[in-house]
Amino acid sequence: MGILSITIFLPAAGALLLSVLPGKNARIPRAVALAVTFLTLVLSCVLFASYDRSLGGFQFVDALSWIPAINSSYHVGLDGLSLSLVTLTSLLAVIAVLASRHITSQPKAFFAWLLLLQSCIIGVFSSLDLLLFFIFWELEVVPLYFLISTWGSNRKERSAIKYVLYTLFGSAFMLAGIVALYFTTGTFSLPELYNTDFAMLANGIPLAAMFFLLLAGFAVKLPIFPFHTWLPDTYSDAPTAGSIMLAGALSKMGGYGIARICLGLFPDTAASFSSLFMGLAVVNIIYGGAIALRQKEIKRIIAYSSFSHMGFVLLGIFSLNEIGLTGAALQMVSHGLIIGLLFAGAAILVKRTGTSRIDEMGGLARQMPVLCGLVFVAAIGAMGVPSSSGFVAEVSVYLGAFSASAEAAKIITIISLVGILLAASYMLNMVMKVFFGPVRESFASLPDIGSVEKLYLGVLATGIFTVGLYPQLITTVLKPAIKGLAVLWGG
């Protein structure tokens, strides 16, 4: 069992440990969860550092025959694309644990589900066998269902079931796609599928049908308009840790799946539908941004901003060229950091002020200068201001989309530039309403955030600038993977 398998299953083992842990003390589960997530982060960093960038390809591969009857195996490995997302997930898991310090009801169960969720997400990114991929993908709904329905807020049970049904609906089609693909090729193994020429196999199931069946699962998760209606409820009703993982890590599963499976296996189909998806990406960006502008509740603003930003991922992916894909991958990492910081910051604000409406907050910069500064960093990132990670990512996406060979790519790109304007409007509006303006009497005695909050929000803020100023940190890892993908469309 290699280091990658240990990274995948360590959180699950932690969850198992928590579920048999005796005692009712709330501190111990939290400490265990923190230790496990931190250890996983260390392992992920080791993976990130030791990935051979000159060699590229899938590394840290573990392969074990699993169900020979249907030619499926336990097959995991990482390339640059998955490696950066695994590292992001591990980082966000630590943040999520730290941001859940106030959980007092059933802490053992809470942290156990959270750890299990982490295992599933890392498993999705690492799977090189489509059946294994699907299993991790489907399994992830269980921890999230419990997390949202038990520790969420507002109409938590309804949001939880909504999330589960949407996800299962998407993954039902995905399973159909995977089975159809298996029937066509006789294998679930991604590396083998990459080397299969689909055009040579004629069996009656059209390639486009398989492409869209597979895409359905990813479209719900990313989400792509019009499959987004679960998002605002789920994001805003989930507990903080759930929102961080959902928006930060889980939505990336959608983008990752599209790039790895839909594009990697069906390059020609993807090319013939690229205009459609670039168009949908623009709808994501502008529609999401416009709704975010109209929201009154801070978590909903962030939820819609996340929806809008995922449009950039989609736009970059369907540029079908190296720079666009790199931009999409960068956007995934960058958005994970930004949205993590925003949700964690918003949770603190909501808890301290007792309201989630931005027009009932105000003048908080006076009482909480540090929190204000850190949230502002995230806002800068979301707006795509130079020196932030959002800037490099979005510029790459725009460059990629502009030079894409799809019909109307240039017009689409120009329209999507409105997204930057919208992001600036809703982000600045939010920061203004929350932190500036007249100081309210009732908030006069609010203390600033404590040292633990400073630490984890600070880490994310540092991450945003690090990626913004030194994107090579990630792009060097991404390069072989992206190049391998971009070559499918001739560069």
Added chain:
Amino acid sequence: MNWMYILPEIIIAASALAIIIADLISRKPVIITTIAIVGIAASLIAACTSTVTFEPVFDGMLFIDGWSRLLKVLLLVVAGSVVIASTDYHARLKHSWAEFHALVLFSLLGMMLMPSAGNLISAFIAIEITSISFFVMVGMLKTPLSSEASLKMMLTGGIAAAVMLYGMAFIFGSTGSTSLAEIALSSQPDFSSGLLLGALLLLAGLLFEAGAVPFHMWLPDAYEGAPTPVTMYLSAGSKLAGIAVIARVFSMGLNNPGGLGADWGMAVAVISALTMTLGNVLALQQSNIKRLLAYSGIVHTGYMLIAVATIGLGGQVSGDEKLFFYMASFALAEIAVFTAVIVITRQIGSDRIEDLAGLARRSPLLFAIMSIGIFSLMGLPLTAGFMAKLFIFTSAVDNGLLWLMIIAVLNTVISAYYYLRIIRVMWLGKPSDGSALSLPKAPGLISIFSALGILLLGIAPYLLLKLAENIIFIP
């Protein structure tokens, strides 16, 4: 000698008679239960150690082969679990304790003969042994609900038997034989439309036993009214035997390469789509756990019929290892869930879903068992139910049933809604009475074992799949 081939059945019949006699001598429930368990265990040993691969018995009335041996073992395990689980139901059945056990064994005898049938007549007799035993068992509580369920089941069952016989008459008229082997021979290379009509009528009668739409009307009432161990037995036992006998009779007698298989295969595929969709839609409204499980069972009949359809479309002349895997995983899930339901409903005195509230706190172990069982029925990964569905879906696509597979996967999403509702009530609901629930030893043991079995088959499905494949296909 021929008798040795049906040793497991002989042991069961002898144990049933022994129970009736023992009841005359002593009325201690523990003696009755012991005889039943010892009989089932002995029969299980006989069935497991049997190495018969393909043997016509009694002039071909019965055919002992891999498929029938596998089903015998599965049904014995189910019946054993029912007997053990019913120890927790003694209070409500004590007046007819011996009769109940004798009937469990008699119906088991019928069910064991069903997948072994080599002749339409023996199939019919086996089915009737099972059905009549169940009519009595369902009405055993003697409450109005229970009696109504029994009467309803008997009336519809009678009609089903008539339809089945009518179909058999057509088949006999077209081929001149009731032996499956001879029917198969005489329907080649061409078959008459009378044979097809007969086959479809026979199918309708058999689908009654399996509980498929549109022959499902009796099922929810019977499940609700029957004593819960009988419900468990109906669901994990007679349903599976019903599907197994369809697979046997149709694959062996009516699956000639001339196209008969494609005809009934497509009919089964359509019925399968109707069954799972209608079952799901009706399940959404249920508030009684036994009724809900009845509809969920109908849905699973639909999934299993996919595999039956692929037998017809693929021209297979024997049972199918993927179908067996599905049956085994379904049986495990039903054993886990129903045993837990028996234990819980006895203690809370209600079988309404909302009264399961707070189970997670009142008994984490029972909650875990219920959850594993329900997740397996839902088809969530890492449970046997997921692998079972996956195998069936792959063979559906293999036989050109992509449309049916898409209907099936969408149905799994619908079913998630009502399964998760149970989980939600158990996990989040506020119990009206917070006292802890206990899990008695014997039912606890089988429910824990079946829950572990579900997880084991979910992680390593190959163990059972390969075994079943070897037994069915390698003589």
